[in-house]
Amino acid sequence: xxxxxxPTEMTAxxxxxxxxxxxxxxxxxxxxxxxxxxxxxxPTFLSYNVLDGLEEKGRFSSFLSRSxxxxxxxxxxxxxxDSASYLCAVRPMDSNYQLIWGAGTKLxxxx
Amino acid sequence: xxxxxxxxxxxxxxxxxxxxxxCSPKSGHDTVSWYQQALGQGPQFIFQxxxxxxxxxxxFPDRFSGHQFPNYSSELNVNALLLGDSALYLCAxxxxxxxxxxxxxPGTRLTVL
Numbered sequence: 317x318x319x320x321x322x323p324t325e326m327t328a329x330x331x332x333x334x335x336x337x338x339x340x341x342x343x344x345x346x347x348x349x350x351x352x353x354x355x356x357x358x359p360t361f362l363s364y365n366v367l368d369g370l371e372e373k374g375r376f377s378s379f380l381s382r383s384x385x386x387x388x389x390x391x392x393x394x395x396x397x398d399s400a401s402y403l404c405a406v407r408p409m410d411s412n413y414q415l416i417w418g419a420g421t422k423l424x425x426x427x
Numbered sequence: 428x429x430x431x432x433x434x435x436x437x438x439x440x441x442x443x444x445x446x447x448x449x450c451s452p453k454s455g456h457d458t459v460s461w462y463q464q465a466l467g468q469g470p471q472f473i474f475q476x477x478x479x480x481x482x483x484x485x486x487f488p489d490r491f492s493g494h495q496f497p498n499y500s501s502e503l504n505v506n507a508l509l510l511g512d513s514a515l516y517l518c519a520x521x522x523x524x525x526x527x528x529x530x531x532x533p534g535t536r537l538t539v540l
Contacts, residue, residue, distance in 0.1 A: 358531035358532055359470070359531050403469050405470075414485060415472060417470050419469045420468075
């Protein structure tokens with residue numbers, strides 16, 4: 317089967333750093349995505365990793381290890397507006413079009 | 428530059444009824460994917476349309492059907508509604524050949540009573 321695991325909920329303090337982990341087991345691998353979703357809104361694209369290593373984009377970075385089936389999203393200098401759900405999604409090898417999604421990690425930022 | 432739009436925003440139906448949801452892709456995009464997102468869950472892939480044909484389908488029954496029009500807009504139809512069909516239905520558009528990023532619409536919240 318195909319499975320993506322993320323922590324259900326995390327809490328962090330404004331100005332701090334938080335790492336959200338994602339592990340996956342899919343039928344092959346053809347890219348991993350991170351999306352941000354505020355309550356009641358559509359997911360918005362954050363990052364895409366297809367090769368091992370770290371991709372940095374402003375305050376957000378995403379890391380991938382294909383051999384370990386593992387990724388993380390790193391958020392720095394946390395702001396209150398970062399309170400949202402963060403969704404990890406994988407494109408399996410046997411699909412050019414479908415994404416398999418995790419249930420998302422609800423991140424709560426406290427002052 | 429218009430983003431992905433969906434209509435209606437909210438919809439309430441009763442069991443056994445039929446519903447049609449609509450999506451207009453981001454300007455310049457030609458591919459539309461539909462997802463179902465239950466509360467507290469990640470999106471589940473329903474199907475994808477390209478060149479007016481269903482290109483791939485997820486694990487959803489035949490009650491779920493769709494269509495893509497020549498202007499790339501798309502419809503999702505659900506027949507014989509069940510209580511379990513209550514969810515947020517998301518449409519995402521992308522450009523064929525640029526699979527890296529899907530842009531999502533605001534979604535349609537469907538409640539089945």
